[in-house]
Amino acid sequence: MLQSIATRTIVPVGLAVTGFVAICCLSLYSIMKQDMIDDAAQGGRKIANTVVLSTRYAMLHNDRQHLGSIIANIGQHQGVKHLRVFNHDGFITFSRNQTEIGQQVNKKVEGCSGCHSGEKPAEQLAAVKQTRRFTNERGVEVLAMTQPIYNEPSCSTTSCHYHSPSQKVLGMLDIGLDQGPLQNSLALMRYRMIVFTLMTLVLTVGGVAALLNRSFFVPLKKLLAVTSDEKPCDFEQQLESGYGELSILARNYQRIVARLNDTREALARCRNCSKEKDDTDNNG
Numbered sequence: 001m002l003q004s005i006a007t008r009t010i011v012p013v014g015l016a017v018t019g020f021v022a023i024c025c026l027s028l029y030s031i032m033k034q035d036m037i038d039d040a041a042q043g044g045r046k047i048a049n050t051v052v053l054s055t056r057y058a059m060l061h062n063d064r065q066h067l068g069s070i071i072a073n074i075g076q077h078q079g080v081k082h083l084r085v086f087n088h089d090g091f092i093t094f095s096r097n098q099t100e101i102g103q104q105v106n107k108k109v110e111g112c113s114g115c116h117s118g119e120k121p122a123e124q125l126a127a128v129k130q131t132r133r134f135t136n137e138r139g140v141e142v143l144a145m146t147q148p149i150y151n152e153p154s155c156s157t158t159s160c161h162y163h164s165p166s167q168k169v170l171g172m173l174d175i176g177l178d179q180g181p182l183q184n185s186l187a188l189m190r191y192r193m194i195v196f197t198l199m200t201l202v203l204t205v206g207g208v209a210a211l212l213n214r215s216f217f218v219p220l221k222k223l224l225a226v227t228s229d230e231k232p233c234d235f236e237q238q239l240e241s242g243y244g245e246l247s248i249l250a251r252n253y254q255r256i257v258a259r260l261n262d263t264r265e266a267l268a269r270c271r272n273c274s275k276e277k278d279d280t281d282n283n284g
Contacts (some may be wrong), residue, residue, distance in 0.1 A: 009212060014205045021204075025197050033186055040143055040182050041131040048147035048175050051083070059149075068094050081142050082176040085149070088169060133179070141183060144176040223249065
């Protein structure tokens with residue numbers, strides 16, 4: 001009986017705690033994962049903006065050699081998978097990969113579709129559309145950012161430039177960052193959350209089982225032992241008063257047993273009296 005009650009009590013509690021902790025951990029992991037991805041994207045956009053600012057002087061003076069050196073040096077940085085600049089017509093003018101210089105970018109690909117989704121190219125690009133995630137030809141997961149290069153008044157008024165003031169966007173800077181460190185951080189976070197979940201489950205289920213055993217199963221076992229024993233016993237010694245409803249049940253059982261004992265004694269006295277009376281009548 002105790003095993004049946006223990007199973008029907010602890011198993012549902014364990015399942016409920018397991019489900020609750022699992023849902024909480026999954027929700028927390030999803031939120032933290034999205035926050036880490038957003039932080040990585042924000043960091044990538046800052047890097048892209050820094051590259052644009054770094055090349056501003058070279059662009060103003062139309063120093064293509066200096067500009068190419070800047071792109072090449074930044075492109076060699078660990079974690080940068082691709083770095084390129086393409087003009088308003090989609091031709092790659094500068095790139096970390098020298099072999100793709102002069103090639104035209106397909107405007108329907110994900111990096112360009114944000115601006116060229118309509119009939120007229122967009123002059124402003126939302127932060128969400130600037131960021132994209134994909135797997136490159138080498139199987140590496142890449143977080144890429146596209147940063148517009150806007151036409152400033154100093155650009156259109158410089159003698160070496162031919163851009164019209166009405167042209168708002170001169171080109172785009174496209175940079176791709178390796179997501180390996182981010183994926184490693186997410187894997188470590190998953191591992192830690194799994195360990196935390198298992199520890200929480202063990203401690204919670206163990207604590208609940210210990211509490212139930214002390215406050216319920218032990219007094220219930222004593223109550224069963226007392227009620228199964230036909231010999232009279234002292235309930236105050238067998239069951240402490242701090243067991244709540246079980247103590248009340250034990251005292252009620254004690255009263256019932258006492259009444260039954262009184263009834264048995266009364267019946268025994270009546271039988272004795274009747275027997276003595278019959279013996280007296282027979283002798284008379």
